[in-house]
Amino acid sequence: MQHDYILITLADDDEDDRLFFTDAFDELKVNTVVNTFKNGLELMDFLNHSETVLPNIIFLDLNMPILNGIECLKEIKKNDKFKDIAIAIYSTSSSEQDIENTFVLGANIYIKKPSDFNELKKILADVVIINWQYHTNGLNKDNFLLRL
Amino acid sequence: MKNLKLKSTFYHKIIFAISLLILLVVGVITIKHINSISASSKLLMHTYEVNLELEHLYSYIKDSENSIRGYLISRDTVYLKPYRDDIKQVNKSFELLQELTKDSPKQQKNLDFLYKIINTRNLYMSSYSNFNNNFDVTQNITFKKNFNESGLLLAAIRIKLNEMVTIEESFLKQRNFNYNSQIYLTPILTLSILFLTLLLLVFAYYQTTKDVEKLQAYNFKLNKSHFLSYQAEILSEFGTWDLNLNTNTIVCSDNLYRILGVAPQSFQASQKNFLKFIHPEDIPFVTRIFDKIVADENLPNSYFRIIKPDGAVRLVRSVGKLFVDQLGNRTILGVTSDITNERRKTELLEERNQELEQRIKELNEFNHVASHDLQEPLRKIQTFISRINEKEKENLSNFGIEYLSRIENAANRMRTLINDLLQYSRTSRPEKNLEITDLNEILNDSLTELSQNIENKKAIINHEILPTIEAIPFQMQQLFSNMLSNSLKYSKLTSTPVIDINYTEITAKNEPHLVEYGQKKYHKITFTDNGIGFNQEHADKIFLLFNRLHGKSEYNGTGVGLAICKKIAENHKGFIFADSKLDEGSTFTVFIPV
Numbered sequence: 001m002q003h004d005y006i007l008i009t010l011a012d013d014d015e016d017d018r019l020f021f022t023d024a025f026d027e028l029k030v031n032t033v034v035n036t037f038k039n040g041l042e043l044m045d046f047l048n049h050s051e052t053v054l055p056n057i058i059f060l061d062l063n064m065p066i067l068n069g070i071e072c073l074k075e076i077k078k079n080d081k082f083k084d085i086a087i088a089i090y091s092t093s094s095s096e097q098d099i100e101n102t103f104v105l106g107a108n109i110y111i112k113k114p115s116d117f118n119e120l121k122k123i124l125a126d127v128v129i130i131n132w133q134y135h136t137n138g139l140n141k142d143n144f145l146l147r148l
Numbered sequence: 149m150k151n152l153k154l155k156s157t158f159y160h161k162i163i164f165a166i167s168l169l170i171l172l173v174v175g176v177i178t179i180k181h182i183n184s185i186s187a188s189s190k191l192l193m194h195t196y197e198v199n200l201e202l203e204h205l206y207s208y209i210k211d212s213e214n215s216i217r218g219y220l221i222s223r224d225t226v227y228l229k230p231y232r233d234d235i236k237q238v239n240k241s242f243e244l245l246q247e248l249t250k251d252s253p254k255q256q257k258n259l260d261f262l263y264k265i266i267n268t269r270n271l272y273m274s275s276y277s278n279f280n281n282n283f284d285v286t287q288n289i290t291f292k293k294n295f296n297e298s299g300l301l302l303a304a305i306r307i308k309l310n311e312m313v314t315i316e317e318s319f320l321k322q323r324n325f326n327y328n329s330q331i332y333l334t335p336i337l338t339l340s341i342l343f344l345t346l347l348l349l350v351f352a353y354y355q356t357t358k359d360v361e362k363l364q365a366y367n368f369k370l371n372k373s374h375f376l377s378y379q380a381e382i383l384s385e386f387g388t389w390d391l392n393l394n395t396n397t398i399v400c401s402d403n404l405y406r407i408l409g410v411a412p413q414s415f416q417a418s419q420k421n422f423l424k425f426i427h428p429e430d431i432p433f434v435t436r437i438f439d440k441i442v443a444d445e446n447l448p449n450s451y452f453r454i455i456k457p458d459g460a461v462r463l464v465r466s467v468g469k470l471f472v473d474q475l476g477n478r479t480i481l482g483v484t485s486d487i488t489n490e491r492r493k494t495e496l497l498e499e500r501n502q503e504l505e506q507r508i509k510e511l512n513e514f515n516h517v518a519s520h521d522l523q524e525p526l527r528k529i530q531t532f533i534s535r536i537n538e539k540e541k542e543n544l545s546n547f548g549i550e551y552l553s554r555i556e557n558a559a560n561r562m563r564t565l566i567n568d569l570l571q572y573s574r575t576s577r578p579e580k581n582l583e584i585t586d587l588n589e590i591l592n593d594s595l596t597e598l599s600q601n602i603e604n605k606k607a608i609i610n611h612e613i614l615p616t617i618e619a620i621p622f623q624m625q626q627l628f629s630n631m632l633s634n635s636l637k638y639s640k641l642t643s644t645p646v647i648d649i650n651y652t653e654i655t656a657k658n659e660p661h662l663v664e665y666g667q668k669k670y671h672k673i674t675f676t677d678n679g680i681g682f683n684q685e686h687a688d689k690i691f692l693l694f695n696r697l698h699g700k701s702e703y704n705g706t707g708v709g710l711a712i713c714k715k716i717a718e719n720h721k722g723f724i725f726a727d728s729k730l731d732e733g734s735t736f737t738v739f740i741p742v
Contacts, residue, residue: 115526
């Protein structure tokens with residue numbers, strides 16, 4: 001990695017969720033830079049901007065206005081420029097259909113938003129630090145959905 | 149049925165032909181016999197006549213002998229007259245005999261011989277009649293010699309005559325024998341032939357009667373089915389028609405007229421008359437149909453509208469098929485039914501279906517709302533609670549901590565409820581196809597899932613070897629987990645919870661709950677626990693959604709778990725029953741069809 005910190009981007013229309021997300025990373029003792037966007041369109045504008053330094057991981061909420069998570073995922077996977085970015089789905093939904101769809105479209109991991117802040121911290125830590133390599137290398141559907 | 153009738157008719161024809169032939173033969177034989185009998189009696193008569201005439205001849209010869217002797221003795225010429233008459237009679241009789249025996253050469257020969265003898269003798273006799281009065285017969289040697297000679301000739305005549313009579317009698321004998329044998333044969337032959345004919349006729353009569361009975365039975369059946377179809381036509385609003393392709397005439401059933409809204413047979417059935425009832429927009433179509441029937445000798449399902457005399461527009465359907473009878477008549481037999489009501493019902497049903505689909509869609513949307521949108525704020529409430537618990541607990545008073553804990557409980561309960569409800573609604577949809585499912589694996593998965601709970605309660609779980617069945621695996625898993633966690637939840641605090649899982653394959657009629665399903669086979673899986681049990685009168689109620697027998701504070705639960713179990717059993721076309729005794733434990737029995 002060319003930076004000594006991990007670049008993390010989140011696209012989520014829910015203000016509270018963005019707050020939890022940034023709070024969790026603040027409390028984690030990991031060197032990260034977190035960017036958040038209110039919807040998919042803002043995220044894509046950011047990614048497509050020529051001066052943008054591309055993030056290492058993008059967290060995508062599925063239900064977003066204007067451009068939703070699935071559409072973002074498709075666009076990102078379409079563009080060769082973004083092929084090294086890991087995609088984590090970050091959603092309230094745990095429907096089989098959403099999990100299946102995002103897996104097929106090439107997301108790297110599926111996280112169901114927990115209802116406990118400590119759990120959230122644990123998951124995000126796992127994703128960023130511990131399990132990341134494992135998930136990107138031996139990707140299969142069994143370990144796609146991250147359960148804690 | 150048709151073949152049978154044909155066969156019996158064929159039999160009848162043969163029997164009558166044979167009978168006729170036999171009667172003809174009997175007739176011919178009888179005539180022949182009568183002819184030969186009359187011929188025989190003619191011959192008999194003939195023999196008698198010949199014999200009689202021979203006797204006559206002899207007696208005339210004898211009479212002439214007597215007369216001549218009288219003359220010789222008395223010399224009275226009065227005796228000469230009868231003598232001459234007798235000679236004439238002899239000649240006459242001889243002629244008659246010659247006539248009678250002309251068909252027999254043997255007798256003719258005998259007659260010739262006889263003629264010579266008689267002639268010779270007559271010459272002697274005639275010479276006697278020429279003697280005058282003074283001729284002394286006692287002195288004349290020639291006379292004596294002649295007289296003696298003529299006496300010998302008379303004896304010869306007698307012998308010859310007897311010979312001839314014997315011949316005739318032998319003829320008679322022969323003829324009598326022939327006659328008798330014919331007389332004897334004739335009645336036997338005639339009788340036996342007549343008897344045979346009688347037998348054939350009786351057989352034919354028996355067959356005919358049988359056929360008539362059969363025909364009557366068929367006729368009865370036909371009448372019955374005719375009556376039934378008449379009723380059916382009225383009840384089901386259809387009429388039948390019969391279009392003869394050879395004559396192009398149509399015959400219609402009464403109900404077809406009723407469908408058209410007119411009295412039965414109130415007009416002559418014809419294409420032209422029918423077109424009067426057709427909806428103007430459909431007339432070209434129906435005209436085409438008529439042409440097509442004749443061309444194709446078939447009428448596929450055709451729909452068109454009619455207008456009744458009272459103005460009501462009805463939708464009808466017509467269909468017809470070619471029928472060829474024994475005589476080769478080609479007719480199209482068809483059915484026309486009024487399907488207006490049927491169509492209306494279908495339309496109504498389709499409407500309802502659409503409505504139902506709309507409702508299902510709404511329900512799905514609701515599910516989505518429940519699964520996503522309702523959970524979202526709840527999740528945040530819970531996350532905020534966890535944040536306060538972590539960061540701000542020391543700043544709260546005891547009350548604050550107490551209330552926060554209650555808020556947390558309520559939020560957790562809300563989450564459980566939403567999750568259970570979602571599970572229930574997902575269970576409602578048996579969208580997945582059945583798979584071969586090993587229930588032992590399912591049970592193991594459930595035990596793993598509940599391992600913490602089992603360990604906490606120190607429960608003992610015994611189970612038999614379970615079958616492999618066709619099921620929806622995740623629903624079966626849910627069923628097993630729910631059954632086990634239910635037993636664990638309502639276990640007694642005072643004793644070790646024991647859960648027995650047993651399995652047998654049963655026939656429905658042997659199970660009190662399933663008697664009405666007869667011979668059907670079911671997998672029977674029972675979950676028996678030694679928990680707190682419940683009053684048997686609540687056995688049905690516990691499977692209802694949100695139904696709970698206990699307070700929330702004693703045993704937490706949403707009242708959805710057993711409702712899900714029931715739904716799963718029903719999704720598999722199975723059943724679930726509960727048997728329980730308060731304080732002794734419960735048995736849950738699941739039946740899944742084999």
